[in-house]
Amino acid sequence: MKAVVQRVIQASVSVNNSLISEIGEGLLVLLGVQEGDGIEDLEWLSQKVCRMRILADEEGKMNRSLIDTGGEMIVVSQFTLQASTKKGNRPSFLRAAVPSLSEPLYEQFCRLAEIELGRPIGRGVFGADMKVSLINDGPVTIVIDSRNRE
Template sequence: MRSVVQRVTQASVTVEGEVVGRIGAGLLVLFGVGRGDTEADLNWMVDKIAGLRLFEDGEGKMNRSVQDVGGEILMVSQFTLYGDCRKGKRPSFATAAPPETAGELFQQAVAKMRGYGLHVETGVFQAEMQVALVNDGPVTLLIDSEKNF
């Protein structure tokens, strides 16, 4: 499982000209599911994201989590995080999970994130989406449940 996590002052996702998800200050999470990902990967990823200390404390250090600051989360499913560009000019998505599996695990991740008491908005699974954000910092992290990076 892979995620790109960005600290934002605001973010939104639009499908067919309609805003389907919008948040204020918090985290934009681009969330990818790989072949072979399990519930253990999901639990690790959601726990990691919910607890990441990406927000500044009174001393200006990143010591507070999205939970600590009452932030929001916009989660967008993103199979292209599994794009392999090592050969040729067209990315291969062979290691991305099939849509049925990815959709189910994505919905479970959203539910688990909401279980932390966080306000979570989402995009529309498998839709063509436009994501807008104002990155705060900028702070952007890559997270992989296999700990490849």
């Protein structure tokens, strides 16, 4: 399971010109589920994202988490994070989990994040053609892979 975590001043998700989710300061998380991912991956990753100290403290240093700040979160499912670009110029998405596996894991990730944060989070619409807007703060963008826990 991969996550691209972006610290934002604001972010939103729209589908068919209709606003689905919108947040102020916090994190926009793009989540890609890989074939073979399971509950251990999503538990580890949801805790890691919620507890990651990449938000500014009083001195402007990255030292606070969403839990500390009360910041907001949007999670958007994005199978293209599992792209392989090894051969040729057209990405292969064979590593991406099929929707029947990835959608329940995406939903469970969101539920665990809500439990960890103690409040609701914003979501995209699984499988939809979404328009994601954001103002990246910093910019701070971090890629996390549950199979490569660095």
